[in-house]
Amino acid sequence: xxxxxxxxxxxxxxxxxxxxxxxxxxxxxxxxxxxxxxxxxxxxxxxxxxxxxxxxxxxxxxxxxxxxxxxxxxxxxxxxxxxxxxxxxxxxxxxxxxxxxxxxxxxxx
Amino acid sequence: xxxxxxxxxxxxxxxxxxxxxxxxxxxxxxxxxxxxxxxxxxxxxxxxxxxxxxxxxxxxxxxxxxxxxxxxxxxxxxxxxxxxxxxxxxxxxxxxxxxxxxxxxxxxxxxxxxxx
Numbered sequence: 001x002x003x004x005x006x007x008x009x010x011x012x013x014x015x016x017x018x019x020x021x022x023x024x025x026x027x028x029x030x031x032x033x034x035x036x037x038x039x040x041x042x043x044x045x046x047x048x049x050x051x052x053x054x055x056x057x058x059x060x061x062x063x064x065x066x067x068x069x070x071x072x073x074x075x076x077x078x079x080x081x082x083x084x085x086x087x088x089x090x091x092x093x094x095x096x097x098x099x100x101x102x103x104x105x106x107x108x109x
Numbered sequence: 110x111x112x113x114x115x116x117x118x119x120x121x122x123x124x125x126x127x128x129x130x131x132x133x134x135x136x137x138x139x140x141x142x143x144x145x146x147x148x149x150x151x152x153x154x155x156x157x158x159x160x161x162x163x164x165x166x167x168x169x170x171x172x173x174x175x176x177x178x179x180x181x182x183x184x185x186x187x188x189x190x191x192x193x194x195x196x197x198x199x200x201x202x203x204x205x206x207x208x209x210x211x212x213x214x215x216x217x218x219x220x221x222x223x224x225x
Contacts, residue, residue: 003168008149034213043199043216044152087151089214095159096167097142097203097214101151 001026004090006100014108017078021103023088024070032091033064033071037084038102044087047073078107111136115200115217122224128187130220132200140203141183142214143167143175145196152199158183190224197221 006023013019025033033050048055050062050071061074071088085102092098116131134141139160144152144167154167156175164175172194176184183202187194198221201214 006151036214043218044214045216046213049213095140096154096157096165098154098168099144099152101149 002100003027003092003098004088004100006088006103008101008103010104010106012106012108013078015078015080017107018074018076019078019105020075021073021086021088021105022070023072023090023100024068025090025098026069027090027092028066028069030069030090030092033062034089034091034097035060035062035071035073036087036089036099038087039084044099047086075105078105080107080109083107111138111202111215113200113202113215113217115198115220117220118218120220120222122190122222124191124224126190126224128190128222128224130185130187130198130200130222132183132185132202132217133181134183134202134215135181136202136204136215137180138202138215139180139205140212141177142201142203143173143183143185144199144201145169146199146219147196155185187222190222192224195222195224 035047036044037047038044054063087102088100142157143155158177200217203212
């Protein structure tokens, strides 16, 4: 089983839609969690950290479920500019940051 | 702004050649990482370094080595390049200032290596 798994998609949604991605992790000792965004032919950049209590940044909401070992990202009112690959990342206890394979989102007009 | 600079954006090498990929960061970050990214496989960790002269294997270290003689520089070495090492290589750095394992990774623009 991979340490961090995501559904690669692609997710094709119309503008204004709400879309959710999940990411599961296998190491119960994982300490911190993140969502990164990667545009085509660009490097990944941090979108948001994921806190135990859940956190929201504008149209984006991230949640952590430790019992079931998954994190989620919800995007409301999708924009064309949200089209990208979304990568979840998990810090394991040794300091390694492990990424999922990424989920591709395509928002269509 | 944090700047992570990878020495070469595109390289073409022949099988068996020794390849050096250089990465320099300008923010005095303790941690540095090397990943490779392949379609359908995402980012896979090759090696990381907690600090100067320290290194840890990631998930796919075979065929690679690293060097961190100075804090700002983390080099990835392919001793004898093979065609299955054709990939996009991404370097990243992270500060420990916010606490262990909590900091944001800052990536370089990547080095696309083709091994013929």
